[in-house]
Amino acid sequence: MSISSYLTKKFLKSLFFPAHNRGEALPRKLIKLLKISPGFWDLPELPEIGSPLSQNGLIAKSQREFSDKFGAKGCFFGVNGASGLIQSAIIAMANPGDTILMPRNVHISVIKTCAMQNINPIFFDLEFSLETGHYKPITKIWFKNVFEKLNFDENKIAGVIIVSPSYHGYAGDLEHLINFCHQKNLPVLVDEAHGSYFLFCENLDLPKPALSSNADLVVHSLHKSLNGLTQTAVLWYKGNLINERNLIRSINSLQTTSPSSLLLSSCEESIHDWLNKKSLSKYQKRILEAKSIYKKLIKKNIPLIETQDPLKIIVNTSKVGIDGFTADKFFYRNGLIAELPEMMTLTFCLGFANQKDFPNLFEKLWKKLLLKSKKSKSLEVLQSPFKLVQAPEIEIGIAWRSETRNIPFSQSLNKISGDIICPYPPGIPLLVPGERIDIDRFNWINNQSLCNKDLVNFNIGVI
Numbered sequence: 001m002s003i004s005s006y007l008t009k010k011f012l013k014s015l016f017f018p019a020h021n022r023g024e025a026l027p028r029k030l031i032k033l034l035k036i037s038p039g040f041w042d043l044p045e046l047p048e049i050g051s052p053l054s055q056n057g058l059i060a061k062s063q064r065e066f067s068d069k070f071g072a073k074g075c076f077f078g079v080n081g082a083s084g085l086i087q088s089a090i091i092a093m094a095n096p097g098d099t100i101l102m103p104r105n106v107h108i109s110v111i112k113t114c115a116m117q118n119i120n121p122i123f124f125d126l127e128f129s130l131e132t133g134h135y136k137p138i139t140k141i142w143f144k145n146v147f148e149k150l151n152f153d154e155n156k157i158a159g160v161i162i163v164s165p166s167y168h169g170y171a172g173d174l175e176h177l178i179n180f181c182h183q184k185n186l187p188v189l190v191d192e193a194h195g196s197y198f199l200f201c202e203n204l205d206l207p208k209p210a211l212s213s214n215a216d217l218v219v220h221s222l223h224k225s226l227n228g229l230t231q232t233a234v235l236w237y238k239g240n241l242i243n244e245r246n247l248i249r250s251i252n253s254l255q256t257t258s259p260s261s262l263l264l265s266s267c268e269e270s271i272h273d274w275l276n277k278k279s280l281s282k283y284q285k286r287i288l289e290a291k292s293i294y295k296k297l298i299k300k301n302i303p304l305i306e307t308q309d310p311l312k313i314i315v316n317t318s319k320v321g322i323d324g325f326t327a328d329k330f331f332y333r334n335g336l337i338a339e340l341p342e343m344m345t346l347t348f349c350l351g352f353a354n355q356k357d358f359p360n361l362f363e364k365l366w367k368k369l370l371l372k373s374k375k376s377k378s379l380e381v382l383q384s385p386f387k388l389v390q391a392p393e394i395e396i397g398i399a400w401r402s403e404t405r406n407i408p409f410s411q412s413l414n415k416i417s418g419d420i421i422c423p424y425p426p427g428i429p430l431l432v433p434g435e436r437i438d439i440d441r442f443n444w445i446n447n448q449s450l451c452n453k454d455l456v457n458f459n460i461g462v463i
């Protein structure tokens with residue numbers, strides 16, 4: 001079967017990214033564009049359109065209008081996902097040899113940039129839930145403890161990265177954390193890939209958006225948490241801690257010279273759509289509906305986990321002795337396609353289409369799953385093995401470029417890794433180049449792989 005034939009395959013319910021739910025929730029203007037003569041709209045960078053870095057043209061005008069609206073100094077549309085713009089943001093924030101403070105749940109794009117640019121990550125650990133196998137949001141006390149452990153004389157810390165909300169939708173008090181960094185003159189990049197829509201819903205009791213919390217750099221994945229096409233993203237910047245010229249240069253270095261006009265138009269329309277009163281009230285209604293879907297399922301005794309993002313429905317399948325991968329396969333066979341299976345949980349993304357039929361459909365299948373599946377009593381995640389503050393033993397850039405020997409992971413105990421180990425989704429590395437695979441890390445990665453053998457059934461490059 002060709003890719004193009006597969007793309008027309010129908011599922012009973014698509015509860016994964018992109019959040020426009022297979023076109024149902026795309027902005028009306030984009031739907032109109034896609035309906036006209038196929039490919040007619042695929043234009044190059046004509047002067048009237050320009051590019052995200054042009055001073056003039058339609059793109060520059062839209063970017064200016066949006067950044068004025070949200071009190072940012074500027075913003076840039078991106079066509080290589082949040083990943084591409086996170087990479088540009090990091091390069092603008094730190095020079096080779098500098099250090100960035102970051103949590104253990106950073107996206108793999110951060111690690112790859114550090115490795116390529118010789119930027120040294122200092123990781124801080126996060127509280128970890130043994131019930132769900134998820135990292136919890138950062139509290140003020142936790143963050144203060146992290147800073148007390150840091151040696152500012154030894155490391156030239158150029159900035160801080162925070163992921164909020166996480167893939168699952170956990171979010172803490174961002175404003176406090178950002179203020180804390182600003183008191184030390186440190187710029188903050190917030191990876192808000194999963195929280196773009198918070199910006200338009202300050203009335204709905206959702207986490208305060210990163211831009212209103214004074215982040216210096218904010219990256220939104222428009223296909224994950226707004227109704228953009230896959231690969232669309234936007235980067236916002238604010239304040240005086242980030243050098244504008246560096247930012248423009250780093251975007252320029254990583255951006256294609258032929259950005260897709262369709263994707264750029266999707267960036268514009270997805271933001272525009274949420275600024276339109278009528279569409280906004282439709283989407284806000286969807287968010288309220290998502291909250292009521294959660295309550296309905298809880299009433300039906302489904303073991304859901306609450307996070308700060310109502311669009312994520314997370315079932316704690318381990319509560320009934322079923323791992324998330326087994327549950328995922330069952331739902332997949334029955335046409336309900338989820339986003340993220342993990343050992344203890346299965347995450348569905350409701351997206352922005354109408355999902356009123358989801359609770360009944362889900363309940364019916366859930367009951368069937370309970371009847372049909374073998375239950376395990378031994379589903380247990382291990383506590384995460386990290387120190388509160390920890391840097392790789394060998395600099396990440398050096399380890400990344402070192403000559404390595406390829407050996408089975410099972411023989412890698414006490415070796416230093418030249419590779420990244422990272423399940424995708426969610427794209428959060430368990431091991432990065434330069435880190436030692438000590439016994440705690442070795443056991444933890446093996447435990448993480450209990451329901452996902454591909455994670456360790458491979459050869460790892462060690463130094």
Ligand SMILES: Cc1ncc(COP(=O)(O)O)c(C=O)c1O
Nearest residue numbers: 081082083107167191193221427
């Ligand atoms: C927290 C986080 N940041 C960034 C990204 C990258 O987003 P994109 O797929 O738009 O490149 C992801 C993707 O999974 C993510 O989960």
